[in-house]
Amino acid sequence: MARTPSTMMLSLGTKAPTFRLPDPFGRTWSLADFESAPALLVAFICNHCPFVKHVQGGFAELAKEYQERGVAVVGISSNDFVAYPDDSPKAMAEEIRVAGYTFPYLVDETQQVAKDYGAACTPDFFLFDGSQQLVYRGQMDGSRPGNEVPVTGEDLRQALEAVLAGRPVPEKQKPSLGCNIKWKAGNEPGYSGG
Numbered sequence: 174m175a176r177t178p179s180t181m182m183l184s185l186g187t188k189a190p191t192f193r194l195p196d197p198f199g200r201t202w203s204l205a206d207f208e209s210a211p212a213l214l215v216a217f218i219c220n221h222c223p224f225v226k227h228v229q230g231g232f233a234e235l236a237k238e239y240q241e242r243g244v245a246v247v248g249i250s251s252n253d254f255v256a257y258p259d260d261s262p263k264a265m266a267e268e269i270r271v272a273g274y275t276f277p278y279l280v281d282e283t284q285q286v287a288k289d290y291g292a293a294c295t296p297d298f299f300l301f302d303g304s305q306q307l308v309y310r311g312q313m314d315g316s317r318p319g320n321e322v323p324v325t326g327e328d329l330r331q332a333l334e335a336v337l338a339g340r341p342v343p344e345k346q347k348p349s350l351g352c353n354i355k356w357k358a359g360n361e362p363g364y365s366g367g
Contacts, residue, residue: 179311179348182291189213189305190289194249194279197266202247202277204305210245212336213301214329217292217354218278219252220268221259223318224351225295231324232296232313233273239333246276251287252295252355254280260355287354288362294351300332300342308332308342312349 183190193203207213216232218225236246252260262280269278281287290299300309309332316322328347335342356362 176350177294177353178350179297180291180293181310181346181348183299183307183310185307185310185344187307189215189299189301189307190286192249192279192281192286192289194281194286195262196277196279197262197269200277202279207245207247208305211243211303212239212333213245213247213305214239214333215290215299215301216246216248217251217287217290217295217297217299218248219250219257219260219295219352219355220264221257222295222352227318228296228313228316228324228326229272231316231326233275235313235326235329237273237275240275242337244333244337248274248276248278249281249286249292250278250295251281251284251292253284253357253360254282256357257355284354284356284360291362292354293362294349294353296351297349298329300329300336302336308336309346311346315347317350 191204195201254261302308313329314327316324332342
């Protein structure tokens with residue numbers, strides 16, 4: 174498995190890049206659907222990545238817990254699902270059921286949303302405040318497959334608690350680490366053809 178870190182290139186304070194994406198059931202969701210939430214958590218995830226599988230249960234619990242407190246949570250899969258059928262919309266629908274996801278899990282077929290957010294790996298997390306300005310990007314916690322660190326969501330929880338309490342989120346943030354997003358041939362960020 175390729176170990177790819179977050180780019181951390183989306184600057185803190187940046188307005189959430191807009192999106193309009195379908196879920197596997199045919200409903201289309203947009204950024205505007207979440208504008209009344211006190212915080213918005215956007216997670217770039219997929220079905221087959223061992224890093225996502227490692228945090229899957231903990232992330233599903235964290236998402237449900239904070240959704241109950243009004244936080245909007247959105248999962249986005251940007252992988253090339255033609256080359257990686259385990260990440261197809263049909264497989265995403267099954268993943269929602271198996272993982273117990275309580276949030277919209279959206280299909281970024283063109284991969285443009287991943288590019289707009291500067292997402293590089295799965296999982297890659299972006300937290301926005303009530304004005305949809307970026308306050309946190311990076312890891313859920315320090316747990317990785319095989320490192321024996323428990324999945325707690327510590328880093329993400331601290332950021333969420335700060336936003337919900339109206340406190341600033343510390344600017345020292347650690348990149349996530351995961352599998353690289355499976356870009357379509359010629360669609361990689363920075364690719365200019367030739």
